[in-house]
Structures are given as C-alpha cells and as structure tokens.
Amino acid sequence: RVLSERQVVQVVDGFVGEELIARMLRALPPRETWLPCPLEEHVLGKTCSHLPVTPEIAPFLHSLSSVTGASFEDWTLVPVVRLAPGTPASLPHTDCMGTDAEGRPLIHDLSVLTYLTAGPSVHFRNVSVAAEAGRLVVFDPRATHHVDALPGEAGERLTIQIPFTRRQSGHGFVVEATPRPFMMIAQINMITEAAKLIGAGAATI
Numbered sequence: 478r479v480l481s482e483r484q485v486v487q488v489v490d491g492f493v494g495e496e497l498i499a500r501m502l503r504a505l506p507p508r509e510t511w512l513p514c515p516l517e518e519h520v521l522g523k524t525c526s527h528l529p530v531t532p533e534i535a536p537f538l539h540s541l542s543s544v545t546g547a548s549f550e551d552w553t554l555v556p557v558v559r560l561a562p563g564t565p566a567s568l569p570h571t572d573c574m575g576t577d578a579e580g581r582p583l584i585h586d587l588s589v590l591t592y593l594t595a596g597p598s599v600h601f602r603n604v605s606v607a608a609e610a611g612r613l614v615v616f617d618p619r620a621t622h623h624v625d626a627l628p629g630e631a632g633e634r635l636t637i638q639i640p641f642t643r644r645q646s647g648h649g650f651v652v653e654a655t656p657r658p659f660m661m662i663a664q665i666n667m668i669t670e671a672a673k674l675i676g677a678g679a680a681t682i
Contacts (some may be wrong), residue, residue, distance in 0.1 A: 489613040511525065537555070560624075572640070594608075601621070618659060
C-alpha cells in the first residue's frame with residue numbers, strides 16, 4: 478500500500494482506465510458552476526467542484542481504498558480541481574489540508590493526486606512527473622514542488638486531489654481520507670498575512 482512507505486514521490490500508471498475516466502468526465506458538473514478552491518480564491522485559473530459518487534464512479538474509490546487502506550463508504554462526493562487553459566505556473570510550495578483556528582496550516586501525511594486529463598508537469602527537487610490521464614501520483618505534502626504553466630492553447634487539466642492522514646488506534650494505524658482538496662501552504666500564508674494587514678487597517682494591493 479502507498480501509505481506503508483515514506484518515499485517522497487510514487488507513481489502508478491494506468492491506475493484509472495480509459496472507460497472509467499470517460500464516465501467520470503461525463504459526470505462532472507457544468508464548468509460555469511465551479512468555484513474558486515478553498516483558501517486559494519486568488520489563484521488565477523484554478524477552480525474546484527465535486528464528482529458525485531454513483532455506482533458508475535464507485536470503482537475508482539474501491540481502487541483507491543485498496544492501495545491506501547482508507548474507507549470511502551460514507552463518501553457522496555469526490556473533490557476535483559480544474560486548471561483552465563492559460564493558468565500560470567505555481568510558485569514552489571508545500572501542501573496542507575486547511576488551517577486551524579489560529580491560521581496555522583494543518584499538515585496531512587500524504588497527498589494523492591489522480592489525473593483525469595493530461596496537463597502540465599509537477600516538479601519536485603529530484604524528479605519531475607508528467608500529467609497523464611489515469612496516472613496516480615502519491616507524494617509527501619512537505620516536499621517542495623511546483624506545477625508548470627498550462628498554455629492557453631492547451632485543454633483543461635482535471636485532477637482528483639485527496640489528502641490522507643494516519644492516526645494511532647488501539648489496533649495500530651488507521652488511514653483516513655478527507656473529501657476536500659489539499660492546498661498550497663505558501664498561498665495560505667499570503668492570505669493570513671493579508672488578513673492581519675487588513676485587521677490592522679493597512680491597505681492590501
């Protein structure tokens with residue numbers, strides 16, 4: 478299972494087959510209904526939505542459960558992230574799954590990314606991973622990485638992004654998946670600082 482090791486980046490090609498990808502793409506909501514991703518409202522070209530879990534889509538979660546050990550029995554929606562054509566490259570960043578009451582990043586144990594379409598590559602310190610439809614990418618959220626720009630003439634990039642955590646129980650480790658996309662810590666820090674400036678009466682440009 479992918480959570481049994483501490484490799485920085487792991488890749489599984491063909492994790493999602495072409496037929497299942499086609500069903501998932503057809504089930505996505507209209508693009509005009511997508512909203513800015515949580516705490517990343519300022520990121521140009523990036524929006525989020527959800528894929529309803531139906532009997533046609535459930536095989537994806539079954540496969541994900543088999544490689545992570547997490548349960549998805551109560552999931553009704555799967556988070557999907559869209560990069561529109563023309564989206565600029567991201568700055569180097571690490572990931573988190575939100576912030577606590579003090580605005581501090583909440584760090585998960587593993588970022589799991591599934592490509593539904595091709596798109597720009599993601600670059601880590603010692604390896605680059607091309608975006609290929611059906612490819613599963615698993616990485617340490619604390620590993621600094623960045624994503625290339627998506628050319629204006631290219632198609633949209635669609636990914637399923639799920640943060641996973643491990644916690645100790647009386648029977649060992651329990652793996653849990655969170656039904657919201659992980660996000661960039663660097664961007665969250667920028668928002669937090671802007672909020673502090675606004676609270677102090679300073680202008681934000």
